Amino acid sequence: MVELPGYDPEAGGRGDGTRQQLIDAALGLFAVQGYDGVTTRAITRAAGVNLAAINYHFGGKQQLYRAVIEDIVARIRGRVWPAADALEAALAAAGGDRRAVAEAVAGFLRLVLFTFIGEAARRPIAGLVLREYAMPSDAFPIIYEGAVERMHRALAAIVAAASGRPAEAPEVILEAHAILGQCLGFAVARVVVCRRLGWDDYTPERTEQVAAAVARTVLAALDLPPPGPARG
Amino acid sequence: MVELPGYDPEAGGRGDGTRQQLIDAALGLFAVQGYDGVTTRAITRAAGVNLAAINYHFGGKQQLYRAVIEDIVARIRGRVWPAADALEAALAAAGGDRRAVAEAVAGFLRLVLFTFIGEAARRPIAGLVLREYAMPSDAFPIIYEGAVERMHRALAAIVAAASGRPAEAPEVILEAHAILGQCLGFAVARVVVCRRLGWDDYTPERTEQVAAAVARTVLAALDLPPPGPARG
DNA sequence: TCGCGTCGAACAAACGTTTGACTTAAACAA
DNA sequence: TTGTTTAAGTCAAACGTTTGTTCGACGCGA
Numbered sequence A, B: 001m002v003e004l005p006g007y008d009p010e011a012g013g014r015g016d017g018t019r020q021q022l023i024d025a026a027l028g029l030f031a032v033q034g035y036d037g038v039t040t041r042a043i044t045r046a047a048g049v050n051l052a053a054i055n056y057h058f059g060g061k062q063q064l065y066r067a068v069i070e071d072i073v074a075r076i077r078g079r080v081w082p083a084a085d086a087l088e089a090a091l092a093a094a095g096g097d098r099r100a101v102a103e104a105v106a107g108f109l110r111l112v113l114f115t116f117i118g119e120a121a122r123r124p125i126a127g128l129v130l131r132e133y134a135m136p137s138d139a140f141p142i143i144y145e146g147a148v149e150r151m152h153r154a155l156a157a158i159v160a161a162a163s164g165r166p167a168e169a170p171e172v173i174l175e176a177h178a179i180l181g182q183c184l185g186f187a188v189a190r191v192v193v194c195r196r197l198g199w200d201d202y203t204p205e206r207t208e209q210v211a212a213a214v215a216r217t218v219l220a221a222l223d224l225p226p227p228g229p230a231r232g
Numbered sequence C: 001t002c003g004c005g006t007c008g009a010a011c012a013a014a015c016g017t018t019t020g021a022c023t024t025a026a027a028c029a030a
Numbered sequence D: 001t002t003g004t005t006t007a008a009g010t011c012a013a014a015c016g017t018t019t020g021t022t023c024g025a026c027g028c029g030a
Helices: A015-033 A040-047 A053-057 A061-094 A098-118 A120-134 A140-163 A170-188 A190-197 A204-221 B015-033 B040-047 B053-057 B061-094 B098-118 B120-134 B140-163 B170-188 B190-197 B204-221
Strands: none
Touching: A015 A040, A015 A053, A015 A061, A015 A120, A040 A053, A040 A061, A053 A061, A061 A098, A061 A120, A061 A140, A098 A120, A098 A140, A098 A170, A098 A204, A120 A140, A120 A170, A120 B120, A120 B170, A120 B190, A140 A170, A140 B190, A170 A190, A170 A204, A170 B120, A170 B170, A170 B190, A170 B204, A190 B120, A190 B140, A190 B170, A204 B170, A204 B204, B015 B040, B015 B053, B015 B061, B015 B120, B040 B053, B040 B061, B053 B061, B061 B098, B061 B120, B061 B140, B098 B120, B098 B140, B098 B170, B098 B204, B120 B140, B120 B170, B140 B170, B170 B190, B170 B204
């Protein structure tokens, strides 16, 4: 983590290691404490680099934040876009087979949930995204166009496929967002969920429980067959 | 603590007005910009009072924040607790009448939604609560025990009544939270919803649309009859 | 008179940023 | 090889500003 000074941790320029270390450290801190709650000194200390490195590599705290956003959007995009494409292809291929639709939906929801609350390493990503929801900065369009909108359209396609209504209809979009909210709710209100259930934190097993509950609720809401005990 | 019974806010001491002005101004600012994003100078300027008033009346910025939390919890409690009591009474009275259960549920959801996103004046409340979800301070227990848990238990009672399972079962609690998430999602991701639908902001009419979409989704998920076009 | 509340001014600490000297790796000439 | 140059990167120290907080004087009703 804290690389020894003087030597390049990776091939290429000497400073590439410092740059990435700053982004990684800043991601974790921004996600937990917010932009204003984090000082440049805290970031550089966590990254194990000199205080002046932020301004040298990024030009300032604000530009570092933007770099962090671009970094996580690239990561989300690599995960969500292929899944969204696959989902829409599966919906088209399913035709009227509601059981096939249900399975595609459940799989997509599982991926969204695990992206949000699954691995602890991925949690800062959700934290930053939710923070941009609550207090959009000028980096919000990057997130929206790079990741959120694609996921949202996929969810609208789900509702459209299950109900036969057009995916662009406002009520379909609203219902799609209601479904997204079910996933979001477990990310944004983690503290509440854990407190209610006596959990200290999410674990992979508990995330499976959450995913199962969300799948039950969503599939029932869409009048799709519930997930069978075993694959059909 | 912030209680006023027996005392009237204005006619009493000279400083009672200043105290409330500070709480009101701080609520709006904290909700939009977060604790660290707001300076004591901005608060006192917005409240139209002297800079030293915060420390005189509350002892510091942190204690002012706590007073704000206690203030909004009292407001939420006055709205949510009676509704939750009424809901559970209605559920008990409904017995096996699923249409009656559906109506009680829809009414409760509407109230929750309007509390979160309805009137613009009430929006800072949701903003602060969601902020405490994301970054719990030592004031979080006040919110949780004063408002959130009661609402959460009412939602669990809904799921229990609709499905016949015990309200304390973990999967029932999880599904209840999934329902809450549908409401939360429209508060936390207001920017996304508005962007997707070309809205500039929520209006009372649009909140009705949202409430209708949530009601459809939730009632379908609980296998309850959909809301009729007119009251039955 | 006293005590409460308000006010402008000032405080020390922390903030983001800048500076200039130093270190390092690679390129070039002999 | 050897010596020099060059540019990139690192570093401790300091910059000016803003932060939350404190202070002492002042106004006013009791």
